[in-house]
Amino acid sequence: MKIIAVEEHFTTKESTVHFRPPIPVVSTKKTAKMATCKGESLDHIEARLKDMDDAGIERHLLSLGPSVEQYEASLGTSIARAVNERVIEVVKKYPKRFAGLATIASQDPESAADELERVVKLGLKGAMIKSHVNGEYLDEKKYWVIFERAAKLGVPIYLHPKEPSPGMIQPYLKYPQLTGAMWGYGAETGLHAMRLICSGLFDKYPELKIILGHLGEAIPFWLWRIDAKGNIDNLAKKPSEYFRDNFYVTTSGMFWHPAIQLVHSALGVDRILFAVDYPMESSEYAVQCIKTLHVSETDRKKIFYRNAEAVFKL
């Protein structure tokens, strides 16, 4: 069966030379694994293709691993442009094996929107943003120009985790693991998505599509409860309705049937896209998880590639 994976990260020299982890890196097995994955760098595309072939994955939707929001705006913008050029080049060379998401420096919203438009016209399929922008969230009006442009272009924004923002990280720090994939990434990104919903963004841009990894950062678990305490005064619809209408979720980092079944029940199969989170997770394990999921073959095709083709216009 055709398999497209939509949250597959890479690095380039431009993206890593300036990069410093925002908080001390926690020693885990995965960090060790990361350091040894040759295919992560776009300089070793053959190694990545082999990893994909080994797992039976036909196509990666590429996105940058390190974030760029933390740099001074002009540096972030120039890294983003250089990274995007590299991705466009790779996609041109291997059009059946790769597609790409833009890197944009959201700290300069106008310029980020312009870069998004520029590279979408060159074939990229949307953009990935790494959650908060130096502690600010994208529901702040100054960032809406990015969403306006995405809606106009008909491309989605993939809202990806990073460590919790400075205004919320304090109680996570005692156990550094809690700042990352174990808990903080989801807490940060789930809250971010809830802020987008509460802001009225989706009343302004009803066609806007947001992608969340990790099966929706727990919002599907809470989907009933986010409506249960009454309406938000300024919104036209119930909070859960925006989630159902404007959001898609991917399986990145959540290869576990009970949670996938919840999302299937809560949102329907058309909202679930396959993703691995290469090179942080095992592609083989991820593929096997969906192959053994108790769904119809029609639904399995939707998860493995049809939904990705529709949402990203592949």
Place this chain on the structure above:
Amino acid sequence: MKIIAVEEHFTTKESTVHFRPPIPVVSTKKTAKMATCKGESLDHIEARLKDMDDAGIERHLLSLGPSVEQYEASLGTSIARAVNERVIEVVKKYPKRFAGLATIASQDPESAADELERVVKLGLKGAMIKSHVNGEYLDEKKYWVIFERAAKLGVPIYLHPKEPSPGMIQPYLKYPQLTGAMWGYGAETGLHAMRLICSGLFDKYPELKIILGHLGEAIPFWLWRIDAKGNIDNLAKKPSEYFRDNFYVTTSGMFWHPAIQLVHSALGVDRILFAVDYPMESSEYAVQCIKTLHVSETDRKKIFYRNAEAVFKL
């Protein structure tokens, strides 16, 4: 069928006269409903009994609504003692209709442990703690005396939400609803439970039982991922194993089949207890939700009362 509900709140004059909401109260339908629920006060026990009868609920496990952790320690302790006396009196008068959880002022941990022991010997079935203690979490060693005593007495601690602690609340404040039931309560209490797990508390007290409302504050959704980034160095077991071994979850405020089915798949039926969150939620709706859940009648009995009888020794 017998129905026991285990997170059913009350107020007494002693508990409300000093109480001020820690952040501005958000106007919602539920807040309005709260104000009109006569049965909430222990002074109107007949009104509560009527509400229970109307919903077919045989027994409430009573717990105080307002928190006491925010007071100066001696005031908190004296309110807790007065509240516990009232509950003991009610339970004595209606032994088939009520049981009770202790209120303890965790800001004075030694005295809280002593109060727990005192009232458990008078018939109460455990204690409820309202998450952080003025910004501190219960994994700090000074609070372990409470858990040590609970383990010794063989009674559970119900860790109940309140608004996020000062160290994490900043990004929630722009949309005040996010500080409460819509998002912040779960974010606060889920993190709190994760801190307990990371601290090694359950290696020290392997028999300790923690109860979480709201189907486990999203930890069941993340149960696979909390293990996925490697072990925590100081712990004997995987994080998920502590959750499976030391935690029980209740249905309070989460009357929605997809999330209940997830918890059923993830933890097994023996870990799910029925709760309403009276008077914040509709008892009728809650009962109906479990009556229509697709489980065996044996499992339904466990959820409705047998698990509660076992865990709280009713």
